[in-house]
Amino acid sequence: MKNSLLALRQARGISQDDLGKLLGVSRQTIISIEKGRYAPSLALAFKIAELFDTSIESIFTPE
Amino acid sequence: MRAWFTLVGAALAALLAVWALANVLPAGYEVIPRILYAIIVFGGAVGGLGVRKHNEKRNRTADADSVEHQIAIQARAGSFVDGLVIAAAFGLYLVLTAQFETALLVYGLLCVSIGLFWARYAILRRGINQAA
Numbered sequence: 001m002k003n004s005l006l007a008l009r010q011a012r013g014i015s016q017d018d019l020g021k022l023l024g025v026s027r028q029t030i031i032s033i034e035k036g037r038y039a040p041s042l043a044l045a046f047k048i049a050e051l052f053d054t055s056i057e058s059i060f061t062p063e
Numbered sequence: 064m065r066a067w068f069t070l071v072g073a074a075l076a077a078l079l080a081v082w083a084l085a086n087v088l089p090a091g092y093e094v095i096p097r098i099l100y101a102i103i104v105f106g107g108a109v110g111g112l113g114v115r116k117h118n119e120k121r122n123r124t125a126d127a128d129s130v131e132h133q134i135a136i137q138a139r140a141g142s143f144v145d146g147l148v149i150a151a152a153f154g155l156y157l158v159l160t161a162q163f164e165t166a167l168l169v170y171g172l173l174c175v176s177i178g179l180f181w182a183r184y185a186i187l188r189r190g191i192n193q194a195a
Contacts, residue, residue, distance in 0.1 A: 026126070032130045040128065043128060
């Protein structure tokens with residue numbers, strides 16, 4: 001699954017660790033999502049979308 | 064990692080202190096070092112668990128949405144299957160070496176393990192269907 005989390009995070013100037021803290025997950029989780037190696041749960045996807053004030057489908061797109 | 068070094072260092076220091084104490088204690092007091100060794104081993108296990116929990120909380124690796132948590136679930140499932148294969152192979156070895164009673168015990172435990180899996184599966188499945 002492709003995602004624009006890296007671009008969104010960098011646009012806000014948030015570090016991976018800080019984003020992890022905001023979402024309540026580990027830094028490794030953020031790294032794995034950004035690299036497309038880990039598909040987040042629906043609950044986490046909602047949290048990410050809410051944090052960046054956008055919709056899930058605008059962040060995550062199926063390959 | 065620093066917490067682990069502290070724990071291991073403290074445990075080694077305690078073991079060394081008890082070993083030194085055991086060498087200077089007069090005859091008849093052999094039970095004291097044994098009790099102290101047991102306390103250190105038990106304390107080390109509890110301390111290890113505490114350090115692990117502390118690290119999980121600090122790094123948020125135990126959170127259900129974290130990748131580490133998902134990997135741990137996969138590893139647990141894989142280890143269970145590995146355990147079944149090892150137990151089955153060990154049981155076969157026992158049969159081939161004519162240790163039938165022990166083989167029966169091993170295969171019995173194997174059946175209990177598989178039964179526990181299906182019991183958990185059925186409970187979880189029922190829980191999901193009831194919640195829906």
